[in-house]
Amino acid sequence: MSSSQQTGGIAVVSLTGGTGRTTVTANLAATLASGAHRCTAVDVDPQNALGTHFGMSPAEEAGLVNRSGLYRPPATSSRVSYVPFGPGRDVARAEREARNDPRWLRSRLQSALDSTTDLMLFDTPATRGVWLEQALEASDTVIVVLRPDAASYATLPALADLFATFSGKRVAYVVNQMDSRSELSRQVQQALSNSLGRSLLPITIPTDEAVREAHARQRTITVDSPGSQVTVRVRHLAEWVTEGTLLEAGFDAPRMP
Amino acid sequence: MAKLTARELHSSGADSDAQDARPARDVQRLLRVADARDQRYEELHNREQRRGAAERWPLLKATDIALAMRRHLSEDER
Numbered sequence: 229m230s231s232s233q234q235t236g237g238i239a240v241v242s243l244t245g246g247t248g249r250t251t252v253t254a255n256l257a258a259t260l261a262s263g264a265h266r267c268t269a270v271d272v273d274p275q276n277a278l279g280t281h282f283g284m285s286p287a288e289e290a291g292l293v294n295r296s297g298l299y300r301p302p303a304t305s306s307r308v309s310y311v312p313f314g315p316g317r318d319v320a321r322a323e324r325e326a327r328n329d330p331r332w333l334r335s336r337l338q339s340a341l342d343s344t345t346d347l348m349l350f351d352t353p354a355t356r357g358v359w360l361e362q363a364l365e366a367s368d369t370v371i372v373v374l375r376p377d378a379a380s381y382a383t384l385p386a387l388a389d390l391f392a393t394f395s396g397k398r399v400a401y402v403v404n405q406m407d408s409r410s411e412l413s414r415q416v417q418q419a420l421s422n423s424l425g426r427s428l429l430p431i432t433i434p435t436d437e438a439v440r441e442a443h444a445r446q447r448t449i450t451v452d453s454p455g456s457q458v459t460v461r462v463r464h465l466a467e468w469v470t471e472g473t474l475l476e477a478g479f480d481a482p483r484m485p
Numbered sequence: 486m487a488k489l490t491a492r493e494l495h496s497s498g499a500d501s502d503a504q505d506a507r508p509a510r511d512v513q514r515l516l517r518v519a520d521a522r523d524q525r526y527e528e529l530h531n532r533e534q535r536r537g538a539a540e541r542w543p544l545l546k547a548t549d550i551a552l553a554m555r556r557h558l559s560e561d562e563r
Contacts, residue, residue, distance in 0.1 A: 378544040385551040415538035419545050422531055423552060 237367035238469060239350045241360065243383040243390070247373045248404040251439055251449075252465075253351040254281035254308075255458070256371075258448040259466040261307045266345045269310040272333065272363040273353040276313040283446045289315055292333075293322035298340045308448075309345070311337070326358045333362040347470075356390060364394040371469065372401040374420065376413035384423060401428045402465060405435040429468065433461045 240253040250273070257269035271278035271292065279288060290297060291314020298311050314322075326332040337348065350363040364370065372387060374380040391399050401424050407413050421428050434457050442452035450459045539546035 378542055378548075382544055382548045384548055385555055388552070388555060412542070415542070416545070419538050419549075423549070 236346065236369065237348045237350065237363075238369045238371060239352055239360075239363040239367040240371050240373060241352050241364075241387075241390075242354055242373045242380070243356065243386050244375075244379050245354045247354075247375045247380060248433075248439070249354070249373045250275075250277050250351050251281065251443065252371070252373050252402070252404055252433070252462070253349050254278060255448045255450050255462045256466055256469070257308045257310070257349045258450045259459075259462050260347055260349070260470065261309075262450065263466070263470075265347050265470065267308060267347040267349060268341055268345045269308055269349045269351065270333075270337065270363075271311060271313040272350045272359045274313055274316070274319055274359065275353070276315075278351045279310055279312040280446060281443060281448055282308055282310050284310070284312055288312055291315065291318075292336065293318040295321075298336070311340070323358055326362050330362070330365050334366045337366070356386070361394075364390075364397070368397060369469065370394075370397050370399045371465075372399065373404050374401055375405050376403050376407075376410075376416040376420070378412075378416065381416055381419060381423075399427060400469075402431055402433065403428070404433045406432045407435045429465070431461055431464045431468065433458055433465075 240249050240256070242249045253269060257267050260267040269278055269282070276291065280286065291312035292298060293314035295318065322332075329335070341348070348366070350367060352360045352363045370391070374383075391397065401420070403417055403420065406417065417432070436449075436456060436458045438453045438456050439449050439458055442449040445452055449456060450462060453459060539549050
C-alpha cells in the first residue's frame with residue numbers, strides 16, 4: 229500500500245474478560261505480517277499484555293502512554309512490529325489527554341508509524357471507557373471475540389449499544405476457544421448464530437493448550453505450532469479480514485467454509 | 486431443495502407430457518409456495534432450537550429478552 233493510502237485500523241474487542249482477545253490480536257497480527265502486509269499491533273489495554281506474545285519483557289518501560297516515545301522494536305521472530313501500552317505510572321496523565329481529545333490515539337500513532345504500515349491491529353480493554361473508545365475511533369473494522377459461554381452471550385446487548393454509538397464500522401464476531409465436545413458451547417454457538425446472523429463469521433477457533441504453551445515461550449502459536457488447527461483458523465480469519473479491510477468486500481460476504 | 490410433493494408435481498403437470506398444456510406459471514406459483522413453506526419451516530426450526538437452549542440456560546433467555554426489548558425500542562424510535 230502506498231503512503232498516500234490510509235492505514236487500516238482493526239479493533240479487536242470483547243466486553244468480558246477471558247475471551248482470548250489479546251491472543252487473537254497477537255496471532256492475527258503475526259499471520260498478517262507473515263503475508264504481504266506491514267502490520268503493527270498496538271496495545272490499547274492498560275493490562276499491557278500484548279507485547280508478551282512477541283518477546284517483550286514485563287519490565288518494558290516504553291509504550292503508547294510513555295511521553296518519551298513509542299517502542300517499535302525491529303521485526304521479531306513473528307515479524308510483527310508492536311507498540312506496548314506502557315507502564316502504569318504514565319496511564320493517568322495519558323488518560324486525561326485522551327479524554328480531552330477523541331483522536332489522541334490516531335494522532336499519537338500517525339507521528340510514529342512509518343508510511344509502509346498498512347494495517348494496525350488494536351488490542352482493547354474489556355470495559356467500555358476511554359481506551360476502547362479511542363481504539364474504535366481509529367478503526368474502520370471491528371472484530372468481536374466471543375467465547376461460547378453465557379457470559380459472552382450476555383454482552384450482546386451492550387455490544388449492540390456500543391456499535392450504535394460507533395456506527396459505520398464493519399463489525400464481525402468470531403467464536404474463540406470452542407470446545408465442540410461441550411453441549412453448552414454448541415448451544416451458545418447456535419444461539420449466537422441465531423442472534424447475529426451473518427455477522428458471526430463462519431470461522432471458529434478451537435480451544436488448544438498449545439496456545440498457552442506458545443505464550444509461555446513468548447511466541448505466537450502461528451510461529452510455535454504452525455500446523456495447529458488454531459493457526460489454520462487464524463489464517464482464515466486473516467484472509468477474510470484482509471479482504472474486508474483492503475478490498476472493501478464488506479463483512480456480509482464471508483467466503484470461508 | 487425438494488420443494489414439491491409428488492401430488493403437487495402431478496397436479497401441476499410438471500411431470501406429465503400429457504398435461505404440457507398447463508400454463509408454466511402454475512408450476513412457478515407452486516414453487517414459490519414451496520419455497521416460502523421451506524423458509525418458514527427453517528425459521529421455526531431455528532426458533533425452536535434457540536428456545537430449547539434459552540429455556541435450559543436462564544442467562545441466554547435473559548439476554549434474548551434484552552435483545553428483543555432493544556430491537557423493539559429501536560423500532561419505536563424509528
